[in-house]
Amino acid sequence: MLGSLPAWLRGAIMSLLLVANTLFWAVPVYAAILLKLLSPRGRARDAASRLTAALAQRWAMVNVVMVDALLCIRWDLHIDADLSPSGQYLVCANHQSWNDIVVLLKTFGRKAPFFKFFIKQELIWVPVLGLAWWGLDYPFMKRYSKQALDKNPALRGKDLETTREACAKYRNQPVMILNFLEGTRFTAEKHARTGSPYQHLLKPKAGGFAFTLSALGERLNSLLDVTIVYPQGAMGFWDFLAGRVHHVVVEVRQLTIPHDLYVGDYENDAEFRARFQAWIGELWQAKDRRIGELLAEAGVRPYAVGISPDRTAA
Secondary structure (H helix, E strand, C coil), rough: CCCCHHHHHHHHHHHHEEEEEEEEHHHHHHHHHHHHCCCCCHHHHHHHHHHHHHHHHHHHHHHHHHHHHHHCEEEEEECCCCCCCCCCEEEEEECCCCCHHHEEEEEECCCCCCCCEEEEEEHHHHCCCHHHHHCCCCCEEECCHHHHHHHHHHHHHHHHHEEEEEEEECCCEEEEEEEEECCCCHHHHHHHHHCCCCCCCCCCCCCHHHHHHHHHHCCCEEEEEEEEEECCCCCCHHHHCCCCCEEEEEEEECCCCCHHHHHHHCCCCCHHHHHHHHHHHHHHHHHHHHHHHHHHHHHHHHHHHCCCCCCCCC
């Protein structure tokens, strides 16, 4: 619909629409958050939490509807999974751009629960969104420098504590917990600096994934392994709003997590930690191969998926 307009104007219009939608839905979401805070613990608070998540999901889906209506994007979505809005799922996905969040919202829609993901502590100060994330029980993670960790080793357990507290709130809730195993967005610089053994991915970080499994236990319905590919190369969020992203490929496959991976002690058991990391490594090798195959199927010559052929970084 906006295809005939200059890219800068498309981006400006989309930005204004997203801001307007955010301000509109912030009112009912904040009201639901207040209701949740005033509700006694137990069924009443659980019901208020589900209401808050349902409103936030509608907020997100209006954004998706606007993207579909106003931008020209070819979506190739392949979902091999049995999804339910009332289920509990753990999602692992490769991460290349802030666009990944919009892509995941488009992929799952309302077929699955509204997803939660781990956020840097500093993002709680983002206007409007920070308070909404807090009220939706998104886990805020504080990153410590190596010097701080060396000086106070007890800080190493803070991430585990935060993960357990968050997962405790999800026990009686439909939830989809999103984990970007790479821990950061892919760029060529990060790929080279970290010495990643994968062509299209950074090294996975298994710790938070293991802690989430341990905290939620086998009540999880399954693991959803999500592979996101941008055949043109990953671009920034402004490029997405400006209509420069024309093709997105997503594959979702449902995996059964081995029973023994739920019950080990990742932090203190070296043998279990090695076994868990080996399992994640196999998962990541398969994903790296599949990204290469999807790029080839889209007619793209091999290149690191985080790099657009006419750009230097995502």
